[in-house]
Amino acid sequence: MSALCEAACYFLLRRWYYIVVVPVTQGSSGRWENPDEMDLDELLGASESPNLRRRRRQAETLKPYIAAKLPSLPETFTLGDEKNYHGFYNKPLSGQQKYLCFVLAALEKRDSVSPV
Numbered sequence: 517m518s519a520l521c522e523a524a525c526y527f528l529l530r531r532w533y534y535i536v537v538v539p540v541t542q543g544s545s546g547r548w549e550n551p552d553e554m555d556l557d558e559l560l561g562a563s564e565s566p567n568l569r570r571r572r573r574q575a576e577t578l579k580p581y582i583a584a585k586l587p588s589l590p591e592t593f594t595l596g597d598e599k600n601y602h603g604f605y606n607k608p609l610s611g612q613q614k615y616l617c618f619v620l621a622a623l624e625k626r627d628s629v630s631p632v
């Protein structure tokens with residue numbers, strides 16, 4: 517691949533980091549042992565619209581969810597701080613619930629390239 521093509525590919529892609537939270541139950545222990553078992557498209561589908569999320573909240577309280585979408589990884593990140601991160605709500609955590617947390621990285625195409 518030429519240097520020009522590599523530079524063009526770099527500007528056409530954007531890396532995002534997703535903070536994924538998995539509530540652990542007795543029945544689910546071992547089911548989500550590593551990030552390779554996570555389907556990012558399925559997790560992204562769970563964030564369709566606030567109204568849809570509200571309707572499904574009761575049924576999905578113990579399902580994995582994306583707490584944040586970040587352009588770069590911070591040195592520290594607080595789960596459950598009730599802030600929004602690029603369209604994802606970092607909901608408060610229950611003190612009686614155990615959780616696993618993963619960071620998934622994804623490359624997405626940019627819609628346009630700005631001149632440098």
